[in-house]
Amino acid sequence: MAFQIESLIENQEARFTLHGELDSLSARVFQTEIEKIANQPIDSLVLDMEDLKFMSSAGLRVLIYSKQKIGPKLSIYIVKPQELIVDTLTKTGLQHSVTIVDQYPV
Numbered sequence: 001m002a003f004q005i006e007s008l009i010e011n012q013e014a015r016f017t018l019h020g021e022l023d024s025l026s027a028r029v030f031q032t033e034i035e036k037i038a039n040q041p042i043d044s045l046v047l048d049m050e051d052l053k054f055m056s057s058a059g060l061r062v063l064i065y066s067k068q069k070i071g072p073k074l075s076i077y078i079v080k081p082q083e084l085i086v087d088t089l090t091k092t093g094l095q096h097s098v099t100i101v102d103q104y105p106v
Contacts, residue, residue, distance in 0.1 A: 001053065002026075005033055012041050017048040027058035034062060038069045045070070046104050050080035060092060067097060079104045 003026030004019040014037045022030060037045075045066060049055075067074055076098040081089070089095040099106075 003029060005029060007033055007036075009037060009040065009042070013044040013046060014040075014042050015046040015048065018052040020052065021054040022052060022059035022062075023054065023056045024058040027056070027062050030059065030062045031065060034066050034069060042070055043073065044075045044077065046077045046079060048079045048104075049082065049085060052085065053082060055085050055088060060088065060094060063094060063098065075099065077101055077104050077106075 001020040003022055006017040006019075008015045016030075016033060018030070020026070063076065066076060078085075078089070078098050078100045080102060081100060086095070086100060089098065089100070
């Protein structure tokens with residue numbers, strides 16, 4: 001399944017719904033969406049990953065880029081990630097920089 005992203009920005013919160021596989025090619029699409037919100041007063045980035053089947057290291061780099069680009073006050077919530085993605089976040093230590101939840105708002 002090709003990567004798709006839907007975005008909604010309201011009240012200093014950006015919500016992205018990710019579908020398909022986030023690999024080195026599709027990470028550019030994800031990064032472009034992050035760049036669109038980088039200059040806005042965003043406090044929370046909510047990533048619904050229920051339908052995301054795979055995330056490569058390129059996707060992880062975009063998550064790190066999000067924090068760097070938007071700022072350290074940015075809270076990143078990852079909603080309903082697949083077990084494989086949780087495993088990747090855990091192995092890289094990135095689970096300490098995001099909040100993994102079953103639903104949002106928490």
